[in-house]
Amino acid sequence: MSLSDTKERILDSSEYLFARKGFHNTSLRAITDRAGVNLAAVNYHFGSKEALLDAVFQRRLVPLNKVRRDNLEIVRETARQEGSLPGVEESLRAFIEPTLAFPKSGTGAEDFITLVGRAMSDPNDTVRDVFIRHIAPLFHLLFDILREALPELSPDILFWRLQFAIGAMGHAICMAGKSYSLPDGVTPVNDVESLTAMLLDFVTTGMERP
C-alpha cells in the first residue's frame, strides 16, 4: 500500500465515522478497521486522535475556504469598482452556496459537511475548538462585508443576525438527507439547489429587515 494511500484511507474513514457517530464516540479501532489498515498507522501518520481530527478538517476546509474567500472578495471588489455597496444576498450566497454545494463537489465530501454541522454546536468540545480555529478568519471577512452591505445596522444586531443565519445553515446541513418525524403531507425537497434557494431567501430577508 503506497504511502499516501493509507493516510487517505484513514482520513476517509475518520470523516465518515466522526460525522455519523461523533468524535468521542468513535474509536481508533473503528477507524482503522473501516479503513482496512493497521491500528498503529494512525499514530504513525498523525500522532494522535486529535491531530487526526485536525487533519480531517484541514483536508476539506482549505479548498472550501479558498472558494468562499475568493467569492467574498469578488463581491467586495465588484461593489467597489461600481462605487456601490455589496449586496446582502450576494454576500450571503458567496458563503452559503459553496458550503451547501460542497458535498456535490465529487470529492466524496458528503460526510464532511455533516461533520461541519455537528462541529458548530459543540459548546466546549475538542471538535468545536478545532473547527473554530479553521473558520474564524472567514467568519470575520463575511462579517466585514456585511457591515459594508448594511451600514445602517448596528454591529451588535448584525452580529446576531449573522449568527442566526449561520445557525439556520448549519441546521439545514444536519437535516438534509434525513427525515426525522416529518409532519403529514410533507416530502421535503433534498436537492441542493432548491435548499440553497430557500435558505438564501430566508436569511436574506431576515438580514435586511430594517
Added chain:
Amino acid sequence: MSLSDTKERILDSSEYLFARKGFHNTSLRAITDRAGVNLAAVNYHFGSKEALLDAVFQRRLVPLNKVRRDNLEIVRETARQEGSLPGVEESLRAFIEPTLAFPKSGTGAEDFITLVGRAMSDPNDTVRDVFIRHIAPLFHLLFDILREALPELSPDILFWRLQFAIGAMGHAICMAGKSYSLPDGVTPVNDVESLTAMLLDFVTTGMERP
C-alpha cells in the same frame, strides 16, 4: 442523604457535564464525583447511562413543553374565536420565548438549554435520539399552527423555513453567554429579552416572505 436528594444531585451534575463536555465525553465517575455521591448510585437509581440521559431531558422538558404547548394552544384558540388566522410572530413567540427564557426560570436550568442546543445537531447520536423522542409532538403542533397562519405557503417550504428558524434558535442558544472570536467593535448583548426580540424579528421576517 434523603432518597430524592441523591437522584437530584446526580441529575444536576449530569446536566452540567453533558451540556459542557457532551454525553460520550462524560464518564459516570465524573458525574458522581461532582455530585458527591457513590459511583454505584447511578445504576441503582437510573439503571444505565443512557437512561440517566433520558431522565435529564425528562425533568426539564416536561414542564417546558407544557408551557410551550399551552402557549401554542392559546394562540390557536384565540384566533379561532376571533375568526382570524393565528399570527406568525405570535406562534413563533409561543414556542421560542419560553425556550430562551427557560434558563431564567430559577430552577438552575442554565445548563439544560445548552444541552438542548447541542442535542439538536447530533445527527445519529444517542443524545439526538432521546431528544427527538421528547420534542417531536410539540414540533408537529407548531408546524400545524404555522400551516394555519400561512395557508398560501406550500408545506415543503414551510417545513424548511421552520427548520431554518429552529436552527437559528438552537445556534443562538449555543452562542449565548459565550464569545468565540468576536469581530472588532462587537459587544453582543446577552440579555434574554433582547436576544428573543432579535431572533423573533429575524425568523418572523423570513417565515412571512411571500
Added chain:
DNA sequence: GTCTATAGATTGATAGAC
C-alpha cells in the same frame, strides 16, 4: 511503513457487605 503485541489508563456496570 507496516505489523504484532501489549502497556497503562479508563470505561460502564455489578456483586455483595452493611
Added chain:
DNA sequence: GTCTATCAATCTATAGAC
C-alpha cells in the same frame, strides 16, 4: 440506599520485530 471492590471490556498510545 449506600458503600467497597472489582470485573470485563474498551480505549489511546507505544515499543520493537520485520
